[in-house]
Amino acid sequence: MRNKILTVDDSKTVRIIVRKTFKSYDCEILEAANGVEGLALAAKSMPDLILLDVTMPVMDGVEMLTKLKSDPQLKGIPVMMLTAEGGRDHVLKIAKIGVRDYIVKPFEEDVLVEKAGRIIDLKPLVDGPAKARSLTDPATILVVEDKPAIIQQIQEGLKHTPWKIVGAATQGEAIDYCSKTPPDLVIVSLSLPEESAFALFRLLRTNVKTKYTPVFGLVVKTETGTLQQAQTVGFTTVITKPIDCSDLESRIAKAMNLDTSTRYFGIEEGFFVFKMPENCTQAVLAEISTYLKPKLTEAVDAGHNRAIINVSALKTLHMGVIKQLVQAMQLCRDASVNYVLVGNAQLVSECKGFEETRTWSFFETMDEARASFGKAAPAAPALATA
C-alpha cells in the first residue's frame, strides 16, 4: 500500500522540494499551505506521516500540532517538523507536544528520506511491472571482502556480464560506498573480523536506500554455524567457497529478479530463435519452460511467425531435453508458427536412437535454416508424439 505523506508548508518551494525528494519512492504526497488546511487534509486522508513547518500564516505549525495531538482520531499520525525554527529552547518546546523527528532547514534531501524512512516503510518505486530488468541491463554489485583474491575471482567469473563488480575491504568502506551509490546487490564475506558482516547487514537493512537490496553471505562451506546464523538473520542467500561463478550468476539473477529469457530466446533477423544452452540441467529446463510460451506469444504478437530452434550447442540429448523440444514444437504448431531445427552432427546421430526423435531433421547452420524459409514450405520436423 502506498504511503501518504502530508507536507504542510506555506512555501510552494518547500512543497516542490519534498515532492522531488520522494519522487523515486512509492508514496503519495499531499500538500497544505497552512495549519488549517493541514488539519482538514489530515482528517480527510489520514496520512502516514506529516512534515510540518512552524512559521505559517492563518495557523502556524505549533498550533496545528497542538490541535492534532488533542484529537483522538489524529493524534497517532507521526509528525516530523521541517522548519527553519531551530533554537534549542524552541525545539524542546515542540518536542514536548509530540513529534517523531525534527529537521532544521536548510536540509539535505537524503537526510529527509533517511529520517522519513525510520518512521514509514519507504519502498523505492520500480519502473513498472511491464519492463522487468534483464540480464543485459547494467547493475552494480558490491563485494565486501578483506581478501582481494576473492573479489578478483568474482570480477573474473562475472566479467562476461554487464555488471560492475566493486570491492570494499571493510564495513566502513562498504557503508561509505552505499551512502553515495546504493548498489543493486551486496555480497558480504561472513568471515570479516569482529562479526562486522552481521553489523553491516543490520545497517543495510535499517537504511531506507538499501532496505530491499539483496544481500548475499559468503562463507567457507565447512563454516556451518556461520552459514546458519546468516540464514537466520535474513541474508538473501549464502554462497559457499570455493565459489562456483556460474551458480553465483544464477543466484544474482534470481535475487535481482532479472528477466533471464535473453539467454534462450530472441528475435534475430525477423526470426524467433529459441537457443538451447550447452548444459541443460533441470534448473535450466525449468527456466526455459517458464519463458517459452510467453516469449513465443510475444513474438507472434510482434508479427514474427517463423521460428528457429537451435540446439547446436547442446552436448547431450536426454529425456528432459527431448520433452522440452517436443513442447516447443507443439507450441509453435498451436500458434501456427513455422519452425525448423538446427543441430550438430552428434545430436543428429543421437536423435536416431529415440522413438520420439528419430524422424527429426536438422539444418547444420542458422544460415541454412533461415534460407529454408524462402522456399515454398519449410522443412518442419514431424512430431512423433503429436
Added chain:
Amino acid sequence: MPADTQEISETLIRDNITRAVCDVFKTMLQRTAKLDQMCVSGGPDACPPALRDENLAQKAQVVGTVGFLGEINGLIYLYFDANFAKDCTGHLLGMSADEVTEAGDEVINDAIGEITNMTVGSFKNGLCDQGYPCKLTIPSILRGSNFSIEPISDSIRFIYSFDTQGERLVADIILKVGE
C-alpha cells in the same frame, strides 16, 4: 525585555550570517559562499562603494526579507541580482531556465523567500542558542532597481557582501536598538 543591541558584538553578527549564508548555499544550492566586503553603519570604517545605499540595488533585484522578534529584534534583507535569483530558483526546484521563465515571477519570489527564510532562520537560531531567543516572521519579497532601504533612527545596520562563485549576494541586517 529585548537585549540592548549595543551588547551584541559585530563579530557575533558577522560569524552568524557568514555561517548561515555558507550553510544554505552549500546545502540547498551546492554553491560555495565567501564573505568579501562588509560595512557597519556608524562604525569607524566608511562603507565600500559597492555597499553604499545608492549602489546596493542599481540593477534589477529580487530582495527577500525576513524579520526576527523576541529578545532581539531585527530584519534581514537578502539582495539577489534578478538573473541570479532565477538561476537559484532553477537549481532549487530542479527546473531549467526556460521552465523557470515559463513558471513566472511568483515561483522565483517563493524560492527566494524560502532561501531567505532558511538563511535568516539559521542566523537567528545561532542568536537563540547564544542567549537571544527570538522567532521568525513570514518572508516577503521586494522587486525592482534603484531603491534603498531607510532604517529607522534607533537601529544599527550591518551590510555583508558574499561572493557565491561569481555571483554577489548582499545581506543587509538591521537591528533595533533597545526596546
